[in-house]
Amino acid sequence: MFDSIKDARNLGITIAIGGMAIIAVVGTLMGYLLTRRLEILAVAAQRFAGGDLQTKAGLTGKDEVAEVGRAFDQMTAKIQEHIGIIETSNQRFALAVAGSNDGIWDWDIARDEAYFSPRWREMLEIEADDPTFQNKISTWFERIHADDYKMVRAAVDRVLLASDESLFLEHRLQKNTGKYIWVLMRGKVSRDSEGKAIRMSGSLSDITERKHQEVTIQHQAMHDSMTNLPNRLVLHERLRLALQEAEREQTSVAVLMMDLDRFKEINDTLGHHVGDSVLQEVAARLQNLVRKSDTVARFGGDEFAMVLPSVSTATAVSVINKILKAIEPTVIVDQHKLHIETSIGIALFPQHGQDPTALIKFADIAMYAAKRANSGYAIYDSTHDPHSADRLVLTANLRQAIEADELTVHYQPKIHLATGEVTGVEALVRWPHPTLGLLFPDTFIPLAERCGLINPLTFRVLEAAIQQHQRWLRDGLKLAIAINLSARTLQDLNFPTQVAASMQNFGIDSKYIEFEITETAIMADPVRALKVLTELNQMEIRLSIDDFGTGYSSLAYLQKLPVQAVKIDKSFVIDLISNPSNLAIVRSTLDLGHNLGLQVIAEGVEDRETYLMLKSLGCDMAQGYFFSHPAGAELIAQKIKLFSSDQHLPMREIRHA
Numbered sequence: 001m002f003d004s005i006k007d008a009r010n011l012g013i014t015i016a017i018g019g020m021a022i023i024a025v026v027g028t029l030m031g032y033l034l035t036r037r038l039e040i041l042a043v044a045a046q047r048f049a050g051g052d053l054q055t056k057a058g059l060t061g062k063d064e065v066a067e068v069g070r071a072f073d074q075m076t077a078k079i080q081e082h083i084g085i086i087e088t089s090n091q092r093f094a095l096a097v098a099g100s101n102d103g104i105w106d107w108d109i110a111r112d113e114a115y116f117s118p119r120w121r122e123m124l125e126i127e128a129d130d131p132t133f134q135n136k137i138s139t140w141f142e143r144i145h146a147d148d149y150k151m152v153r154a155a156v157d158r159v160l161l162a163s164d165e166s167l168f169l170e171h172r173l174q175k176n177t178g179k180y181i182w183v184l185m186r187g188k189v190s191r192d193s194e195g196k197a198i199r200m201s202g203s204l205s206d207i208t209e210r211k212h213q214e215v216t217i218q219h220q221a222m223h224d225s226m227t228n229l230p231n232r233l234v235l236h237e238r239l240r241l242a243l244q245e246a247e248r249e250q251t252s253v254a255v256l257m258m259d260l261d262r263f264k265e266i267n268d269t270l271g272h273h274v275g276d277s278v279l280q281e282v283a284a285r286l287q288n289l290v291r292k293s294d295t296v297a298r299f300g301g302d303e304f305a306m307v308l309p310s311v312s313t314a315t316a317v318s319v320i321n322k323i324l325k326a327i328e329p330t331v332i333v334d335q336h337k338l339h340i341e342t343s344i345g346i347a348l349f350p351q352h353g354q355d356p357t358a359l360i361k362f363a364d365i366a367m368y369a370a371k372r373a374n375s376g377y378a379i380y381d382s383t384h385d386p387h388s389a390d391r392l393v394l395t396a397n398l399r400q401a402i403e404a405d406e407l408t409v410h411y412q413p414k415i416h417l418a419t420g421e422v423t424g425v426e427a428l429v430r431w432p433h434p435t436l437g438l439l440f441p442d443t444f445i446p447l448a449e450r451c452g453l454i455n456p457l458t459f460r461v462l463e464a465a466i467q468q469h470q471r472w473l474r475d476g477l478k479l480a481i482a483i484n485l486s487a488r489t490l491q492d493l494n495f496p497t498q499v500a501a502s503m504q505n506f507g508i509d510s511k512y513i514e515f516e517i518t519e520t521a522i523m524a525d526p527v528r529a530l531k532v533l534t535e536l537n538q539m540e541i542r543l544s545i546d547d548f549g550t551g552y553s554s555l556a557y558l559q560k561l562p563v564q565a566v567k568i569d570k571s572f573v574i575d576l577i578s579n580p581s582n583l584a585i586v587r588s589t590l591d592l593g594h595n596l597g598l599q600v601i602a603e604g605v606e607d608r609e610t611y612l613m614l615k616s617l618g619c620d621m622a623q624g625y626f627f628s629h630p631a632g633a634e635l636i637a638q639k640i641k642l643f644s645s646d647q648h649l650p651m652r653e654i655r656h657a
């Protein structure tokens with residue numbers, strides 16, 4: 001029994017050992033198979049992690065390991081598909097960046113890392129290997145123009161602080177060469193879940209050319225292209241600002257309007273290019289003499305305007321004197337030596353006007369008064385107004401009046417002092433205006449000169465005077481007629497031919513015609529004037545220098561001209577008796593004139609003493625209120641007839657019967 005128990009135990013042990021061995025073998029085998037599949041999976045995962053994105057585990061079967069393997073393979077396939085999409089998108093982006101003219105930038109705000117595309121750097125001429133270049137947003141900020149920096153910073157801050165979602169900024173950036181370019185910076189912000197800005201990116205465009213064009217267009221809109229001076233618009237605006245400031249500071253502002261005398265003649269007779277050069281020269285001279293705070297503008301045509309802030313009347317006048325001095329030297333264009341003169345009007349804030357429009361208008365009115373008075377300049381005075389307020393209307397009226405032959409001519413006798421004879425009269429134009437009454441030449445001759453009406457006017461006067469001469473002739477009065485010529489007429493090379501035609505048309509002998517010309521008219525272009533004068537002289541028309549003494553020329557110079565007489569300006573004659581220096585001038589003009597073989601006429605003889613003084617000085621002829629005011633033809637004829645029969649009766653006492 002014992003043996004069988006022992007055997008049984010042994011058998012049991014053997015069976016147990018055998019069973020264990022079988023289990024061990026089967027377990028080992030199964031463990032081996034499992035480990036192997038897990039190993040395959042691990043290797044695939046390692047390869048994937050190592051960058052082999054196409055790797056696959058390739059496990060088959062139905063167990064869990066195989067399932068994990070298949071999931072892994074699906075995952076890698078999906079990732080690969082996404083990588084493909086990303087790559088295509090990247091390629092497209094790279095193409096877009098490379099092909100676009102814009103630079104691209106991207107700013108990782110948290111890490112303060114920035115990306116600037118090659119084109120971004122190229123725009124700023126930053127070489128690819130530039131050692132100073134940093135991938136930091138400061139690369140942008142450091143290049144911003146000092147004047148734009150604040151504005152850019154503020155705009156960026158607004159985006160960072162969430163008050164703005166995007167950037168749209170025009171500013172200047174400095175290139176590596178030191179030069180600035182204008183750029184348009186666009187940007188969008190990305191925020192985290194709490195709304196904090198984490199990234200900003202966008203584009204950069206070079207808009208330098210457009211900016212320059214804008215600046216040019218703006219400059220053109222604000223400046224006169226010929227003289228490069230600010231235009232009317234700018235002057236108006238500067239004046240507005242100056243007035244605001246003056247009101248605050250309790251100072252005054254002067255507005256000057258300036259117009260070149262007889263400029264239209266230069267333009268019309270010598271051509272626009274000469275006129276343009278004159279304007280440019282005048283503009284340059286004006287600009288040279290004003291302060292930085294002053295504005296000189298071209299108002300159009302030959303008109304300039306100035307705004308002088310913080311000046312007293314006295315200072316404004318001293319500026320005007322500087323201007324007059326600066327304009328004085330002759331302007332040489334081509335071979336023409338041009339003597340430019342100007343008339344300036346001043347209006348002051350606050351005494352004359354409170355707003356820009358009123359001040360400009362008043363300065364204009366004063367300028368017109370200065371022109372009329374030939375005084376160089378005039379300060380606004382309300383009495384200047386009546387005739388000048390509606391200059392435009394007046395111009396239109398004048399044109400109609402000339403066309404409708406509504407101008408009339410008054411005559412003033414010229415007396416031979418030695419004999420008391422009246423052999424000639426001066427024709428002086430008048431305009432009986434329907435509403436303003438009888439207008440004198442000083443009101444409308446400058447207007448006619450400015451508007452190209454002076455030649456038609458001159459011919460109306462000439463022909464009216466010729467016809468009157470012939471009526472007088474039929475009436476037994478042999479009176480020569482003296483006609484005043486303007487500078488423009490004197491520059492018109494066709495004028496002598498037209499005069500010849502008129503003379504022939506009316507059949508007048510040239511010895512009865514005299515032309516009076518002023519020195520300043522000759523000096524506008526002496527070469528041309530000389531041509532015209534020579535031709536008139538060859539037609540045996542008498543020529544005399546009017547208003548002698550008011551210009552700058554010497555008698556010696558004038559003697560070279562084909563003239564026969566000088567008329568001493570009335571300003572020297574009127575107070576001859578009481579003003580010794582005028583007496584001296586008259587005396588020496590008489591001496592010199594006679595030495596040069598010229599006849600000397602004194603105009604503006606207002607009283608007997610002057611008349612007698614002139615007679616004793618040996619003056620040839622006299623003209624003035626003492627003998628007669630200018631008057632209509634009929635009255636003048638009566639006066640002359642009576643005066644011839646009784647020279648003790650001053651003509652001025654004779655009135656219409």
Ligand code: C2E
Pocket residue numbers: 412427428429440441442445458461484485486516546547570603604605606623624625626630
């Ligand atoms: P002017 O040729 O020197 O003419 C003389 C001016 O002096 C005239 O003024 C005349 O009325 C004025 N006068 C004459 N005697 C006296 C006097 O004793 N005392 C004073 N204080 N004045 C006297 P008016 O008629 O007003 O003409 C002014 C200017 O207008 C003329 O000066 C002349 O330059 C210009 N003018 C007149 N008619 C014409 C014309 O038909 N064509 C052109 N281009 N100019 C003209």
Ligand code: MG
Pocket residue numbers: 426484516546
């Ligand atoms: Mg005259």
Ligand code: MG
Pocket residue numbers: 546547567569570603
């Ligand atoms: Mg005169």
